[in-house]
Amino acid sequence: MPVQELFGQPLKAVNVGLESFAVSLEDQGIAVAHVDWRPPLEGYVELTHTRSGVDIESVNIGAIERICKGRPLLVGMGIARDVIPGMGERMILHAGPPIGWDRMCGPMRGAVMGAAVYEGWAANYTEAAEMAAAGAFEFDPCHHHHAVGPMAGIISPSMPVFMVRNETFGNVTYATQNEGLGKVLRYGAYGDAVLAHLKWMEQDLYPALVRALKLTGPIDLRSLIAQALHMGDEVHNRNRAATSLLFRQLAPAILQTSSNEIALKVLKFIDSNDHFFLNLSMPAVKSMLEVAEGTEGCTLLTVMARNGTDFGIRVASMPDRWFIAPAPIVQGLWLPGFSEKDANPDIGDSAITETGGVGGFAMAAAPAIVKFVGGDSSLALSVTQEMYQITAGEHEFFTAPVLNFRGTPLGIDVRKVMATGILPFINTGIAHKEPGVGMVGAGLVRAPKKCFEDAFKALRELAYQ
Amino acid sequence: MITKTAIKSGEYYDSVTLLQVAQGLLELTGVKDAAVVMGTPANKGLLETGNLLTPEAEAASPDDLIIAVRAVDATAAAAALTEAEALMKASRQAPAGSSGMAAPPKTVAAAVERLGGAANIVLISVAGRYAAGVAREALQRGLHVFLFSDNVAVEDEIALKTLAREKGLLVMGPDAGTAIINNVALGFANVVPHGPVGVVAASGTGLQAVTCYMPREEVGITQAIGVGGRDLKSEVGGIMMLEGLRALQADPATHVILLVSKPPSPDVAEKVLAQVRLSTKPTVVLFLGGDPAVIAQSGAIPAADMEEAAAVAAAVALGKNPADARINLRQREMSYKKRAAELRKRLAPGQRYFRGLFSGGTFCYETQLILRDMGIVVQSNAPVAKQLRMVDSNKSVGHVAVDLGEDEFTVGRLHPMIDPTLRNRRIVQEAKDPETAVIFLDVVIGYGSHEDPAGEAVKAIKEAQAVARGDGREVVFVASVCGTADDPQDLSTQEAKLEAAGVMVLPTNAAATRLAGHILDFGKG
Numbered sequence: 001m002p003v004q005e006l007f008g009q010p011l012k013a014v015n016v017g018l019e020s021f022a023v024s025l026e027d028q029g030i031a032v033a034h035v036d037w038r039p040p041l042e043g044y045v046e047l048t049h050t051r052s053g054v055d056i057e058s059v060n061i062g063a064i065e066r067i068c069k070g071r072p073l074l075v076g077m078g079i080a081r082d083v084i085p086g087m088g089e090r091m092i093l094h095a096g097p098p099i100g101w102d103r104m105c106g107p108m109r110g111a112v113m114g115a116a117v118y119e120g121w122a123a124n125y126t127e128a129a130e131m132a133a134a135g136a137f138e139f140d141p142c143h144h145h146h147a148v149g150p151m152a153g154i155i156s157p158s159m160p161v162f163m164v165r166n167e168t169f170g171n172v173t174y175a176t177q178n179e180g181l182g183k184v185l186r187y188g189a190y191g192d193a194v195l196a197h198l199k200w201m202e203q204d205l206y207p208a209l210v211r212a213l214k215l216t217g218p219i220d221l222r223s224l225i226a227q228a229l230h231m232g233d234e235v236h237n238r239n240r241a242a243t244s245l246l247f248r249q250l251a252p253a254i255l256q257t258s259s260n261e262i263a264l265k266v267l268k269f270i271d272s273n274d275h276f277f278l279n280l281s282m283p284a285v286k287s288m289l290e291v292a293e294g295t296e297g298c299t300l301l302t303v304m305a306r307n308g309t310d311f312g313i314r315v316a317s318m319p320d321r322w323f324i325a326p327a328p329i330v331q332g333l334w335l336p337g338f339s340e341k342d343a344n345p346d347i348g349d350s351a352i353t354e355t356g357g358v359g360g361f362a363m364a365a366a367p368a369i370v371k372f373v374g375g376d377s378s379l380a381l382s383v384t385q386e387m388y389q390i391t392a393g394e395h396e397f398f399t400a401p402v403l404n405f406r407g408t409p410l411g412i413d414v415r416k417v418m419a420t421g422i423l424p425f426i427n428t429g430i431a432h433k434e435p436g437v438g439m440v441g442a443g444l445v446r447a448p449k450k451c452f453e454d455a456f457k458a459l460r461e462l463a464y465q
Numbered sequence: 466m467i468t469k470t471a472i473k474s475g476e477y478y479d480s481v482t483l484l485q486v487a488q489g490l491l492e493l494t495g496v497k498d499a500a501v502v503m504g505t506p507a508n509k510g511l512l513e514t515g516n517l518l519t520p521e522a523e524a525a526s527p528d529d530l531i532i533a534v535r536a537v538d539a540t541a542a543a544a545a546l547t548e549a550e551a552l553m554k555a556s557r558q559a560p561a562g563s564s565g566m567a568a569p570p571k572t573v574a575a576a577v578e579r580l581g582g583a584a585n586i587v588l589i590s591v592a593g594r595y596a597a598g599v600a601r602e603a604l605q606r607g608l609h610v611f612l613f614s615d616n617v618a619v620e621d622e623i624a625l626k627t628l629a630r631e632k633g634l635l636v637m638g639p640d641a642g643t644a645i646i647n648n649v650a651l652g653f654a655n656v657v658p659h660g661p662v663g664v665v666a667a668s669g670t671g672l673q674a675v676t677c678y679m680p681r682e683e684v685g686i687t688q689a690i691g692v693g694g695r696d697l698k699s700e701v702g703g704i705m706m707l708e709g710l711r712a713l714q715a716d717p718a719t720h721v722i723l724l725v726s727k728p729p730s731p732d733v734a735e736k737v738l739a740q741v742r743l744s745t746k747p748t749v750v751l752f753l754g755g756d757p758a759v760i761a762q763s764g765a766i767p768a769a770d771m772e773e774a775a776a777v778a779a780a781v782a783l784g785k786n787p788a789d790a791r792i793n794l795r796q797r798e799m800s801y802k803k804r805a806a807e808l809r810k811r812l813a814p815g816q817r818y819f820r821g822l823f824s825g826g827t828f829c830y831e832t833q834l835i836l837r838d839m840g841i842v843v844q845s846n847a848p849v850a851k852q853l854r855m856v857d858s859n860k861s862v863g864h865v866a867v868d869l870g871e872d873e874f875t876v877g878r879l880h881p882m883i884d885p886t887l888r889n890r891r892i893v894q895e896a897k898d899p900e901t902a903v904i905f906l907d908v909v910i911g912y913g914s915h916e917d918p919a920g921e922a923v924k925a926i927k928e929a930q931a932v933a934r935g936d937g938r939e940v941v942f943v944a945s946v947c948g949t950a951d952d953p954q955d956l957s958t959q960e961a962k963l964e965a966a967g968v969m970v971l972p973t974n975a976a977a978t979r980l981a982g983h984i985l986d987f988g989k990g
Contacts, residue, residue, distance in 0.1 A: 001585050002633040003712040006609055007688060011649050012583050014576040016599050017590030017613065018481050021652060024912040025588075027953070028649050028656075033576035033584070036569035038477040039528060039595050046601070382568035389572045419598075420572050421477070421528075 041449050043457055044418040047299070050463050054297035056415070057392075063292040063300055063316060064393035064411045067356070070288035071167040073218035074280060077210050081157035084145050084174050088157075090121065091138040095153025095349045096307025097322040098141055101132045105308030105344050107188025110435025111152035112137070114190030118198055119156050125190055143303055143314070146290070147174040148282040148349040150275075151186035151431055152308070159198075160206035162280060164221060166287040173283035173290065177201050177209075180273040187431045187438040188344075208266045212253035219249055221284035225358065226397045228277075229408070234366035235281035236350055236359030237373060237427050237442060242277035243270065282349065285356030293319035299459055300392055301412040304355045304424065304447055308347035308431070313451045315414055318458060325450035330430045332443015333374045342440050344433040351426045351447075357395040357410030360425040360444065361387045365400040365408070373427045373442045383425045383444075384409060390416040390424065414459060417452045466497065466535060469542035470519040471549070473530040477503070478553060480592065483530075484879055486552045493548060495541030496534055500877065501549060503592070504529040511877045573602050588651060589638075590614055596639065597621035604628050604636070611651045612638030612693070619700055622693070626704040635712075636705055641691035642669030642913070645676060648686070653882060653913030656951035660685020661782045663719035665709035667697050667726035670825030670947070671753070673909065674771040675725055675778075677947050677956075678973055682779030687719045688712075697729035703737055710737065714744040722748040723778040725771070727830070728755030738763035749778040749787075753827070754834045754849060770831055772975035798979050805983030808969065811939040812902050812984075819843060819985055820895040821866035821905040822888050824881040824918075825947065825974075828907040829868040832978045836864070839982040846871055861895060864985075866905075882914045889925035896929030896940050903941045903981045904929065907974055910948035910959055919946065919959035923966045930967070941984060942968040945977040 001009070013032045015022040022034040049055055081087050092115055094108060104112070113128040116137065122128035131137065142149045149155055161174045179197060183189035213219070224245050231241035247270050255263050270276050289302045298316035305312055312322040327345035334340070353359030363369055364384035367377040384400060387409040394407030412424050423446040430441040478486075483501045490499035500517050502508035504525030512518040517533040525531050532549045536542035570576040577584045587603035589596050593616025600610045604625065612625075617639035629636040637644045642653040643666075650656055653669060657676045662684055666672035672691045679686060690712075692705035706724070713719045722744075729737065729752065741748045741763055750765040751774040757767035766787060768774035773794060780790040819841065823829035826847060833849045836842075846858035847868040855865060858873055869881040869888050881888050888906075895901045904926075908918050915921060926942055933940045944963055948956045960970045971977035 001607060001609070003609070003635055003708070004715060006585055006635075006646065007712070007716055007718070008647060009585060011647055012580050012585050014573055014580070014584050014587040014603070014608070015590075016573065016576075016587060017479055019479070020481065020913070021588050021590060021613070024650065027912070030649055031580055033570055033579040035573060035576045036571050037479075037591060037599070038571065039592070040598065042526070042528060044598075046598070378568075385568050386571060389570070389575050422571055 038421040041418045041421055041453050041456075043453050045460070047415050047460060047463055050297040052296075056297050056299055059295060059297040060300055060392040060411060060413060063295050063298045066291050067288050067410065068396035069168050070222070070291055072164050072221045072284035072287045073167050074162060074213065074221055075165045075218045076163050076213055077160055077206060078163055079157070080155050080159045080161050080174070083161065083163060084147055084155070086145050088138050090136065091140055091157065093140055093142045093145060093147055093149065093153070093155040094307060095142060095149050095151065095347060096305045097310050097312030097324050098139075099307045099309055100139060103309050105347065106433045106435045107344050107347060107431040108152045108154070108308050110188035110190050111154040111185045113435065114185045114194055115154045115156040117190070118195050119158055141305070141307075142349055143305055145174070146172060146286070148286045148352050149176060149186065150178070150278055150282065150350045151348040151429065152188055153349045154185060158202065160202055162283060164280070164283040164287050165218075166291065169291045171287055171290050173287040175279045175283040177205060178273060178276045178279040180269070181275065181439060183438045187429070188435045189438040190436055204262055205266055205269065208254055208258045208262055209250070211257035212250050215253040215257055216249060219246070221280055222288075222397055225281055225284060226399070229358070229362055229365040229398055230401055232366050232368050234353075234359055234362040234369060234427070235277065236353040237429065238366045238369045239277040239281065240274045242281065243274055246277055246280070247271060278350065281358065282352050285358060286352050289352070289356050292316040299414045301355050301414065304351035304412075304426070305349045306346045306351065308344050311346060311448050311451060313447065313455060315455050315459065317462065318455075321458065323451045323455040323458070325448035328445050328448055330428055330441075330443045330445040331374070332430060332441050333372065334441040335439065338432070338440035342432050344431045346426070346428060346445050347431055348428065350428060354424055354426050355412060357391070357398055357408040360427040361391075361410075362398060362400060362408040363427065364403050367402070369427065373444055375444070386422060387425060389420055390422050392416070414452055414455050418456045423447050423449055423452070466537060467539055467542050468517060468519055468533065468535045469539075469546060470521045471532040471546045472504075472521055472525050473532070476530040476553075477528070478530070478556065481879065482553070482556045484877075486549055486556070489552050490534060490545050490549055493541070493545055495537045496545050497537065498535040499545060500531070500533045502531055502877070503527060504531050505594075573599065573606065577606060577608075584608055586611060586646065588613065590652075593617045593639070597625060600625050600636065601628070604632060604634055607632065607634070609635045610637065611644055612636060612641060613652050614638070615640040619695060622695060623701055623704075626696075626701065630704055630708055635690065635708065637691050638693040640695070641693045643672045643689070644691045645686065645689040647688070650912040653909070653911065654689075655911035655947075655949045657689070657949055658685035658951070659687070661687065661718070661720035662723055662778050663687045663713035663716060663721070664689040664723045664725065665692060665706055665713065666690070666724070667692050667694055667706065668827040670909065671725040671771060671827040673825070673911065673947055674827065674974060675723060675775045677949050678772060678775035679779055680949055681972060682776055682783075684779040684782050687716060697726050697733045697737070699730040699732060703729060703733040706737055707740055710740050714746055720746065721778050721782045722746055723774060724748065724750045725774060726752055728752045734759065738765065741765045747781045749774055749781065753831060770835060770975040771827070772973040797976065801976070801980045802983050805980055805986070808941050808984050809987075811941060813938050815899055816902040816938060816940070817985070817987070818861075818900050819864040819866075819903050819905060819981055820861055820901050822891050822895070823866060823868050823907050824870055824888065825907050825909050826868050826870055828947070828974045829866050831974055832905070833866050835975060835978045836982050839979070839986070841982055841985060846873065861898065867891070882909050882918070885915060885918060885921035885925075889921065892922070892925040893929045893932060896933045899936065899938065901940055903943055903984055905977065905981050906942070906944040908944055908946045908959060908963065910946060910954040910956065911952045914954070917954060919962040923962055926966050926968060942966075943971070943977050943981045943984075944968050945971050945974045947974070
């Protein structure tokens with residue numbers, strides 16, 4: 001607004017700094033918005049173009065459009081060794097950035113031990129640990145194989161996996177079937193009961209689902225997630241509505257294609273596991289985000305993932321690099337008998353949901369989630385509102401009714417995180433730090449700032465070298 | 466005695482909140498000293514000076530928050546650290562009943578959105594090293610900027626003002642304490658009625674003074690644009706003084722223009738006066754301490770001090786002869802001579818010196834110039850000539866004018882316009898000196914200032930009077946209040962408080978200075 005237009009116009013002021021200045025303006029009857037300002041992160045400078053002159057802002061907006069165009073469909077299932085690209089014979093995929101046995105946290109080690117016995121590579125858990133320590137297994141991040149896994153995120157060759165195809169772009173992503181809550185492999189629990197359950201999932205659940213999916217045809221996960229957001233889910237820690245919607249789609253086909261005995265067991269299992277859909281929301285969002293990978297000049301995150309030791313992020317324009325920092329401790333609600341001192345640092349690939357505009361970023365759509373992660377319902381709203389300030393855009397299909405159906409904040413821009421000092425929020429489950437115990441709570445955590453400072457430094461080097 | 470430090474990584478609070486927390490800690494029993502600062506090199510220097518720099522504090526990064534306390538024992542120190550956290554937490558607490566929908570915006574973009582996308586100005590008072598970045602974002606969004614922050618690099622100032630000029634926007638500052646836009650007070654400013662005079666000023670208190678003097682002449686203002694003390698230096702080249710001047714020249718509501726600054730560098734003065742010539746609007750120019758002849762040559766009306774500048778501008782606005790305004794002021798000064806002679810009689814032999822304790826930098830400067838012209842040589846921590854610099858600004862020798870708003874007094878504490886503690890202490894200290902004849906004060910009211918600065922000063926004045934009387938002396942107090950009837954503190958209420966305490970209260974700083982000067986005119990007495 002030119003100076004001449006300012007003169008005589010009612011002032012509408014933004015105040016950054018001393019709050020008393022805002023109070024003085026209010027006292028004079030002036031509309032003022034006071035900014036709860038914090039300094040930029042270390043090393044921030046303005047970054048608008050790449051070295052070759054690419055306008056970063058327009059590249060980012062283009063990436064957002066492509067992400068939203070993606071249409072993830074559940075197209076079928078397969079065995080990991082047969083379908084996951086690059087899956088080796090003695091390979092174990094895990095959550096988060098790369099890590100070896102020596103630095104693995106307790107729950108991830110527990111899950112690895114469980115998987116080794118499950119695969120028949122080790123006779124017992126002690127032997128499994130010894131073999132792992134001796135380098136008998138090859139470890140690789142799920143994210144290096146178009147896969148995602150919640151918590152420990154362990155995928156071994158014999159495990160059945162969902163196959164999610166991004167119909168618009170053709171890329172396929174993978175995730176295992178969700179085991180439910182309690183003593184489960186992904187939380188680092190192992191033992192005969194855990195393995196027996198995995199075997200049941202392999203031998204009964206998986207074939208039943210394969211048969212049903214043949215009948216139903218591909219299931220549109222983007223549409224299902226969009227509906228679930230209007231039913232109080234954010235599809236990270238609240239999947240109750242999405243699981244129910246999926247149940248509605250699958251139940252007739254399961255009944256039609258399985259024996260009564262198996263159908264009853266399978267339907268009871270899905271019905272009793274509120275998190276069943278998590279292992280579909282994750283690969284769905286992953287498949288949408290993947291299309292931004294390799295976009296020159298793009299400063300948006302395509303991955304946030306944790307292995308329980310390190311927290312890692314990946315940036316669209318540098319798709320092969322990880323920027324890591326120690327995984328933070330999650331604050332939240334504790335299951336009876338547990339406390340912060342039992343907690344393992346943040347773990348799991350499930351932060352892919354936040355990266356893709358759901359999960360913590362869509363908490364405004366899921367106020368009931370605070371009963372799981374702590375806080376009051378206003379927290380759910382304010383988390384989403386805060387995240388708009390670090391994203392490049394809003395989701396075209398995922399919307400929050402309480403915000404008048406505004407699209408959820410989508411596309412975490414490293415530049416905006418740096419400029420505002422606002423770190424992405426993640427809501428998440430908490431594993432016990434010892435192997436074999438399982439879940440101890442759930443809560444909220446922010447991504448560590450070092451990841452962003454390092455990624456930004458690399459972006460600047462790319463831009464200015 | 467024990468020194469303890471707590472480091473909070475990634476915590477950020479504004480400087481006023483931190484100073485208030487530190488103040489809260491000092492009030493605890495057993496706490497001898499406390500500082501709550503961000504871990505910048507400058508702040509570490511401050512901690513070192515106060516013997517509060519522990520190895521932990523030394524290792525802190527600029528975005529770490531350092532809480533440092535020195536206490537009588539470990540228990541008191543630990544209690545203080547706990548209290549610090551409680552105080553900081555309380556400062557963040559959202560008002561009761563607020564919902565998440567009202568969660569405060571954390572960026573300029575989000576705040577603009579909150580205002581329905583229709584903001585037009587951004588006030589910035591974050592630490593200097595961050596201020597330029599926020600200002601740039603505001604300009605890029607097409608918003609005018611009021612930049613209160615100091616310690617902004619001059620390169621940033623030039624870049625910001627150049628960008629603003631391209632976009633037809635104002636950057637008021639950096640280090641601009643004051644502006645009045647559409648009769649709304651921004652920062653440290655006063656409630657001044659609407660009228661025909663537009664002001665552009667390079668100094669904060671200079672702008673406050675002339676705008677406050679105007680209503681006493683029955684005249685109001687259109688706009689008062691503060692451009693920051695560095696604007697008229699060669700490096701910046703008067704970019705915003707020129708932009709402000711052009712805007713007022715083009716503004717149909719402005720009939721008379723008043724420019725206030727210390728003497729600019731000659732090249733900048735030439736540019737400004739050349740721009741003055743381009744308009745037919747009468748323009749009063751005050752280059753405080755500069756040569757009036759150059760101004761007169763350009764067709765502008767020169768003024769010698771802030772009182773005269775306001776009076777002349779008002780006279781022109783009212784269609785009166787500015788020469789008459791000057792004559793009125795001279796006549797008023799004659800009456801001060803008689804009053805001064807009476808007051809001088811109260812002084813004991815040996816009470817010879819002027820002790821000016823200022824909260825406004827331009828008042829301090831103006832007083833030195835006027836006294837110099839009256840033949841009284843005054844030393845200062847912000848002197849009008851290098852050789853007049855005080856050896857130690859904490860110790861008055863001879864005639865002195867101390868600017869308590871200078872960095873040496875404000876690092877790690879609030880400005881004297883907000884926190885009267887330091888000046889109050891100094892008032893009593895000066896009264897103990899048998900050579901002190903006049904204690905001279907500026908009292909600045911309006912938005913931003915303390916809610917009752919006169920009341921606070923009176924507490925110290927009474928104590929000072931008791932001290933002097935105890936020694937068989939009488940100290941003469943002279944003051945002026947910079948403010949208006951519409952300010953929250955109310956001008957006449959503030960003046961009355963001072964008068965009730967026996968203070969000689971004059972309408973302007975210049976008038977008060979002349980009275981004080983005449984009191985000290987022992988030669989003819």
